Amino acid sequence: MSRARRSPVAAVLVVAAHITAACARPAAQAAIEPRRPEPVAPYLMPVAEVPAPTLKQRLQHTVDSIVTAPMWRNARLGMLVVDPESGDTLVSHDADRLFMPASNQKLLTGAIATTVLGPEYRWRTPVMLHGRQRGHTWHGNVYLQGSGDPSISDALRGGRAQSAFDDAVAALRARGIRRIAGRILPFGDALPGLTTGYGWAYDDFDAAYSAAIDELMFNEGELYVTVRAGRTIGAPVSAGTAPTLRYPSLRIDATTRDSFVAPDAPRPPRLQAAYDSVGHVLVLSGTLALGDSARLTVAYRHPADAFVAAFGEALAANRIAVLGKPLARRDTLSRALDTLTVIVSPPFADVLTRMEKPSQNQMAELFFRTAALHATGSGSADSAQALGARTLASWGITTSDVAYRDGSGLSRHDYLTPRAVVRVLDVMRRSPHFALFRDALPIAGVDGTIRSRMRGTAAEGNVRAKTGTLDKTRSLSGYVTTVDKRVLLFSMLANNFTVPNRDVERVQDLIAGMLASSALAAGNGK
Numbered sequence: 061m062s063r064a065r066r067s068p069v070a071a072v073l074v075v076a077a078h079i080t081a082a083c084a085r086p087a088a089q090a091a092i093e094p095r096r097p098e099p100v101a102p103y104l105m106p107v108a109e110v111p112a113p114t115l116k117q118r119l120q121h122t123v124d125s126i127v128t129a130p131m132w133r134n135a136r137l138g139m140l141v142v143d144p145e146s147g148d149t150l151v152s153h154d155a156d157r158l159f160m161p162a163s164n165q166k167l168l169t170g171a172i173a174t175t176v177l178g179p180e181y182r183w184r185t186p187v188m189l190h191g192r193q194r195g196h197t198w199h200g201n202v203y204l205q206g207s208g209d210p211s212i213s214d215a216l217r218g219g220r221a222q223s224a225f226d227d228a229v230a231a232l233r234a235r236g237i238r239r240i241a242g243r244i245l246p247f248g249d250a251l252p253g254l255t256t257g258y259g260w261a262y263d264d265f266d267a268a269y270s271a272a273i274d275e276l277m278f279n280e281g282e283l284y285v286t287v288r289a290g291r292t293i294g295a296p297v298s299a300g301t302a303p304t305l306r307y308p309s310l311r312i313d314a315t316t317r318d319s320f321v322a323p324d325a326p327r328p329p330r331l332q333a334a335y336d337s338v339g340h341v342l343v344l345s346g347t348l349a350l351g352d353s354a355r356l357t358v359a360y361r362h363p364a365d366a367f368v369a370a371f372g373e374a375l376a377a378n379r380i381a382v383l384g385k386p387l388a389r390r391d392t393l394s395r396a397l398d399t400l401t402v403i404v405s406p407p408f409a410d411v412l413t414r415m416e417k418p419s420q421n422q423m424a425e426l427f428f429r430t431a432a433l434h435a436t437g438s439g440s441a442d443s444a445q446a447l448g449a450r451t452l453a454s455w456g457i458t459t460s461d462v463a464y465r466d467g468s469g470l471s472r473h474d475y476l477t478p479r480a481v482v483r484v485l486d487v488m489r490r491s492p493h494f495a496l497f498r499d500a501l502p503i504a505g506v507d508g509t510i511r512s513r514m515r516g517t518a519a520e521g522n523v524r525a526k527t528g529t530l531d532k533t534r535s536l537s538g539y540v541t542t543v544d545k546r547v548l549l550f551s552m553l554a555n556n557f558t559v560p561n562r563d564v565e566r567v568q569d570l571i572a573g574m575l576a577s578s579a580l581a582a583g584n585g586k
Contacts, residue, residue: 115542115579123153137552138552139151140479140481140482141571156479160553160555161469162534163529163535164476165464165466165528166467166526167485168462168476172427172452173430176431179493179496180409184404185404187228187400191241202243202244203245204244204245204247205248206274207250208250208433210422210423210427222374225370228371228400231400232400238379240382242383244375250433251440257441258445258473266333267358268283269421272360273422273426274364277363277422278304278367281360281366283304284302284357285310286300286301286355287355297312297316297348298312308361312344314348316350317349319352328346329345330346332344332356416501417500417501417509428444429444435447449464461479469528472530481551482550502527505517505520509526509529510527514572518573519540525538525540532555534561536551536572
């Protein structure tokens with residue numbers, strides 16, 4: 061009978077488990093000695109019990125067995141586990157080396173934004189009129205002054221991002237305005253500079269996770285495209301967009317193909333959506349099988365234009381026409397702006413959870429820039445980096461420990477050490493906003509990016525941690541509670557590996573499970 065082949069990492073984890081179990085047994089039981097005659101009672105001497113190994117000893121044995129395994133010879137693994145109450149380091153491996161953190165960067169961004177903005181901070185977007193009213197017509201423009209509000213989205217507005225505009229629509233109707241002769245225009249430049257992060261990959265710009273950001277942000281930068289096959293083979297597909305219905309423009313080059321593809325036939329071109337060179341026309345190409353449908357998610361290339369389009373569609377849906385006539389030169393901002401209403405976001409505390417649990421990149425970038433705007437008056441990326449560096453320095457984290465280039469971790473120019481991550485976790489543990497910061501993190505086996513990990517272990521429902529995912533990068537850092545109710549801080553960063561991603565996650569999950577199922581004192585845990 062042939063024996064099933066075990067993956068290399070599985071073998072390492074089995075060895076690690078055996079080492080851990082062996083360490084948990086008293087030394088007297090670790091080997092079988094020849095049976096000796098029992099001494100007679102007058103010579104019976106008490107035998108001292110060998111103490112069970114501590115969590116620290118078992119953890120070090122496990123980590124040593126993992127990091128020396130052949131499959132990690134080309135990888136870099138950084139680990140640090142600390143008991144913050146005693147200051148004891150339970151395990152440390154390359155904890156002072158720099159690693160690319162991916163979305164573990166959001167721990168820094170969330171901590172800085174929580175500290176600078178506070179739980180009750182709210183973004184404000186004034187809707188302003190310029191011109192004069194004659195009858196039911198406003199002869200002038202509507203101006204939207206953004207501040208980087210990340211909450212105008214389906215996710216945070218009950219499934220309808222446009223509900224953020226309801227008060228503005230009601231205010232216009234209350235004034236009797238049924239037509240706007242001018243245009244809807246963005247106002248101000250609260251977040252100046254590039255709308256993408258430092259070092260982001262240009263070929264990801266159409267992907268929703270890499271959407272651009274600006275002071276006017278709609279639906280987290282995401283556009284949904286629903287595509288349906290035509291009725292006959294060779295017919296063009298049909299498509300519609302949401303939550304904006306008419307922006308961007310669609311050009312359909314995709315066609316309908318037969319649902320049957322012969323095994324030896326070339327693979328048909330897949331359906332895809334990509335912008336033209338300007339970024340205002342979305343081109344659908346490829347094929348879709350007869351009778352089939354698809355839903356694609358792409359980025360808005362121009363966030364402010366998407367916001368303006370969404371606002372205009374909300375007015376049109378409520379029978380307020382926007383004629384789009386340009387103002388005469390003499391009318392251009394010649395009089396004071398009239399604030400019609402102000403769109404106010406939910407409190408920061410509600411928005412933080414939406415950023416951390418699903419690891420929403422655009423929200424992280426808006427936190428990054430908003431903190432700088434609030435603290436310094438400038439929402440540029442340079443100001444955000446400078447504020448981040450100063451704040452981290454005040455926490456004892458120097459430029460030798462971190463390169464803080466963007467808010468989300470999408471940049472491959474971000475670097476930090478496991479010790480820097482643990483330091484941030486400890487600063488927030490002692491913060492008055494600790495509960496907010498901790499509760500916003502994903503919970504193992506329950507929600508967020510680790511909802512399907514560590515299920516059926518002591519870590520499920522216990523570990524609260526942030527993941528990080530880029531090519532050749534996997535991170536997991538956060539908080540875990542031991543059997544004896546001690547909160548531990550941990551950071552596990554992995555770079556430059558060639559094993560499957562899931563193998564790296566299995567190692568991280570094993571260690572997190574060990575921490576959750578153990579006690580700090582010897583003999584009190586598993």
